[in-house]
Amino acid sequence: MLLSETAASIKSMEIRGAGRIARAAVEALADYAGNLDVSDPETFKQEMQKAADILTATRPTAVSLPNAVRSVMRPLDSFNSVEAARDAVLARAAEFIDHSEHAVEWIAKIGARHISDGDVLLTHCNSEAALGCILEAHRQGKELEVYATEVRPRGQGLITIRTLNDAGIRTNYIVDSAVRYFINDVDLVVVGADAIAVNGAVVNKIGTAQIAHAAHEARTNVIVAAETYKFAPRTILGELIEIEERDTAEVLPREVAEKLPFVRVRNPAFDVTPAEYVDLIVTEQGAIPPGLAFTVIRDYLGWKIEELR
Ligand code: RUB
Structure with missing residues (x-):
């Protein structure tokens, strides 16, 4: 599963550097959201929060990590269907990665x-x-x-x-x-x-x-x-x-x-x-x-x- 693999790679510094850590965490969250098989939005949100907590606990100093996770998780409060919440997470994740890559170029x-x-x-x-x-x-x-x-x-x-x-x-x-x-x-x-x-x-x-x-x-x-x-x-x-x-x-x-x-x-x-x-x-x-x-x-x-x- 990408979530645990990514968390382990960030912890061991196979994935390292604050920007790369943030993008890898967001990709793992998006993958997790895409495969999460639950039927009510509240459970979806709780499971996503657990995944987010696993990722943010990997390296405590790089603030890019909680900031990236927060920007992906932020829309979760406002949806009453799992599909809508999932779509929102995937859209936010894609947006974050695109922004991050362009930010480095700028x-x-x-x-x-x-x-x-x-x-x-x-x-x-x-x-x-x-x-x-x-x-x-x-x-x-x-x-x-x-x-x-x-x-x-x-x-x-x-x-x-x-x-x-x-x-x-x-x-x-x-x-x-x-x-x-x-x-x-x-x-x-x-x-x-x-x-x-x-x-x-x-x-x-x-x-x-x-x-x-x-x-x-x-x-x-x-x-x-x-x-x-x-x-x-x-x-x-x-x-x-x-x-x-x-x-x-x-x-x-x-x-x-x-x-x-x-x-x-x-x-x-x-x-x-x-x-x-x-x-x-x-x-x-x-x-x-x-x-x-x-x-x-x-x-x-x-x-x-x-x-x-
Ligand atoms: C990496 C480090 C980098 C910043 C910025 O530490 O200190 O200078 O993360 O990197 P570590 P970037 O190797 O312990 O992760 O500009 O790539 O985000």
């Missing part, structure tokens, strides 16, 4: 405007949106060089350098801790996001905050490429974004850790970059300073403070 076009001919860029982790900007700038004929980090412990930098290499972009592959050593050679940092809080703070792969700090110190600009569905509505209420801590065996093999009883291995997958270290957030609706995060949550995600009380 972000690439808008982001590329902020990349100049001759720029040396630095990117961290493997972000479809961030790489989209770099690839688009390259397609436009801008001469670029990129520093790409390794991304301990899961090594997503390898996916990034393969993509950059395939595009023929001159790339330097460095360990995460070499960022400050090279930061003065870098003109612009381009990263993605798993979540953006109402105050403009950006949650992305662990290490992003250190990179942004080094960039801030070196007066190197930092741009974040993120679809509007990565903005976290519930941060309006002061809710914090949960940072996923993954299996410690990703960092240190269990047989080594077992012999070190006084050592506790920690493995947070994401960190929070304060808004003051971010110069621009490139969304599919345009590039905004982080201070305008609330307007995205209100105008594009449709969340109003008065409805959240």
